[in-house]
Amino acid sequence: MDLPVMPPVRPMLAKSVKGIPDPDKFGGLSFEPKWDGFRCIVFRDGDEVELTSRNTKPLTRYFPEVVDAIREQLPERCVLDGELFVALEDRLEFEVLQERIHPARSRVDMLAEKTPACFVAFDLLALGDTSYVDRPFSERRAAMEESLSGLTGPCYLTRTTTDTGQAEEWFHQFEGAGLDGVVAKPLTATYRQNARTMLKIKHERTADVVVAGYREHKTSTPERPLLGSLLLGLYDDGKLQHVGVSASFSEKRRAELIAELQPLVVPIEEHPWGEWADWAIANPDRVPGTQSRWSAGKDLSFTPLRPDLVLEVAYDHMEGRRFRHTAQFRRWRTDRDPESCGYEQLEEPVSYELDRILLAGHEAGPGGDHHG
Template structure:
């Protein structure tokens, strides 16, 4: 079918496409209108997934491995690179090898989404990443034996064009074609349609779970039902609202008192006393001693421990694994994994 275009239209189209990178030129003609030419922003809020316990298969969805690490956004303008946490903290000094790898990329200007990870065996481990993510001194970072890798899974901006309105599958194609993937930079592969089969495989391999993403979805700067989390083990963030004294020969503290926000109040979710190394105990205790207060921030519901307790300002957020919730909203068999710096305490709710 011939299309009648105004005089000069092809010339304007050709000039526009000539300015694009090779990767952008490969976008189907019918999707070109979804490309938005604009100045590269200094910040883009990340898209967040919702938790679900209904594992499914669907030809209109793709399924990625859920990586147990630190969510990061990459901002690159020419040789300038910034690795940012999802709450806008610059992490360049913590992950200098990732900065160096990004500086070598031929693609000059982009904004990408992904996860910073460390491995314990073949499994990504947030606990292992803790050995790197809280180091501050250049010498400590340089001497650290914990290797980190950055897994890209989305591309939101490329060479003067906002990609967020493009379908996810097109954004992933652009990502794969625009970035040179060589350790420590890696591409997050996905599988089509067979979510249930992949989920069983993920849990058998002791992965954290899967992320299901609607294949034709745009990139939303908020939590969206177009991205869903299938977790093999219950795991989420909790506000640290206090701690108990150590018993016997234990250093630092005994257990952390955890909570989540509901209707504006911090609800007590129980305590976690396992998962710590001696170093964690000492470092956490030092941090917590700086934010102690006289009264608990938790809602007064009668469940709070009364003896040998230190209360804290609700500022610190920890990642905790557990088997299940009790009927009274307490954690069963919790295990501490590490501190999170990419989430504000006020944003911590019970995932359901």
């Protein structure tokens, strides 16, 4: 492989902002959907194709069907930044995508056929013998529109717009198809590896949840116990379901919290999740304290707490019946009855067809509504 930009490449990153930013403050902005998948840099030199992750780790062996699609659909020699995703019934499904990182080739091949992945390109690093990393995004986008026109899957070119009203509409609509928000890119910015040059606008909501247990911090010792994360639950038909975790406390607060929670510690047999002790290992994704292929040997055991405490957390969106990311602690809700904390309080995004995002404006030419 001999390309103008060679691996390893650490992709350009984004910093969070609240609300759609003013393009005039950045010399113009291009808005696009924020895809919820695996960040992926594609290197193609003829038949040679390499896929690498955000952390520069190889992804090629896990996505043979994407490699085939790249050989068929993308330019002969190119380096593209984008996202791998799996869609089922008009929604992105991150959990299904995670299943692809598996050591067994036979399982990878089976899943490649059963739940094939796609690639959506949203930035250009090299084309032919030319590097584009030092060119403004406006030029990189124009080159992509010219070289990637007509893609209808499994490889796609992401939609973009310079219209803030359109971006606001996307922010609210696209979540229904499993997307993660909106990204804004300064039109004049060059491609800077591992730098937070882009802006991301993500959904944030709040929910009142029950504190059902805690895990100790990796630096916790018997002499100085420290809380690592709080295990959160919501009631569903009278049963307390595991919905996620809250973390990100200062060291001082970790020590205070673990001391404050000791009076609520109960034996697992007296806990709502005690019934899971015998069969939990068969269903690790729904149960705290069990090993799965994602835990990498970490100790995920937890200390059960009597479910008396309620706290308010901020979250971006759900994945199935759990928070997609770690929920952020907001405040204690001593005024709330734990049994009143159920799923019905969670906002459901309006459904939206994924094809309307991927293929919109396809007949109108490359990039669709690039300029609004």
